[in-house]
Amino acid sequence: MDNNQALAAITQAYPQAVSATEQSYGQLHITTNVHGDDFLSFMRFLRDDATLSYTLLSDVTAVDWTPNTPRFDVIYILYSVRNEHRLIMHLPISEDSTVPSVSGIWHSANWGEREVYDLMGIYFDNHPDMRRILTWDSFEGHPLRKDFPLHGNYDVDDFDFLTLEVNSAFSSESDQPCQIPNALE
Numbered sequence: 506m507d508n509n510q511a512l513a514a515i516t517q518a519y520p521q522a523v524s525a526t527e528q529s530y531g532q533l534h535i536t537t538n539v540h541g542d543d544f545l546s547f548m549r550f551l552r553d554d555a556t557l558s559y560t561l562l563s564d565v566t567a568v569d570w571t572p573n574t575p576r577f578d579v580i581y582i583l584y585s586v587r588n589e590h591r592l593i594m595h596l597p598i599s600e601d602s603t604v605p606s607v608s609g610i611w612h613s614a615n616w617g618e619r620e621v622y623d624l625m626g627i628y629f630d631n632h633p634d635m636r637r638i639l640t641w642d643s644f645e646g647h648p649l650r651k652d653f654p655l656h657g658n659y660d661v662d663d664f665d666f667l668t669l670e671v672n673s674a675f676s677s678e679s680d681q682p683c684q685i686p687n688a689l690e
Contacts, residue, residue: 506588515557522537557588562584565618576599577600
């Protein structure tokens with residue numbers, strides 16, 4: 506399958522879904538304007554259609570286009586193992602929008618959507634475990650947003666870089682913090 510065949514199959518089934526296309530480095534990029542329940546139907550179509558068969562979701566990520574409107578693109582990288590074809594799909598959303606979770610369609614979306622939520626602040630509706638995955642629970646803000654302060658939201662002077670204190674479920678039963686020595690010493 507080539508890019509033109511994939512695009513033809515998509516636009517034949519969903520004529521209004523694709524608002525822009527680009528073919529860079531031999532890969533098909535589409536921008537879609539499908540939202541809500543129609544978005545989930547569209548994603549199921551991409552996976553289940555016999556011609557397309559995008560059975561693998563390689564990655565979910567996002568881009569902050571500040572100061573443009575809409576601010577974000579949620580990007581889904583899909584791959585058809587049978588056709589050996591990659592599709593990169595952009596979903597533009599505004600800052601206060603939510604996106605339906607596709608983790609019920611591709612289980613590989615679970616951690617990717619959590620990462621996008623954690624680092625960009627984009628919430629995925631009906632996600633089975635929508636919580637931070639890379640930063641700690643009390644972390645304030647979303648570090649990959651362009652309006653996040655370059656120095657972070659914490660005071661570096663109060664942080665002990667020589668010894669890290671780790672509290673986890675794997676520490677001793679006495680609930681004492683586990684001390685990790687500095688590897689540079």
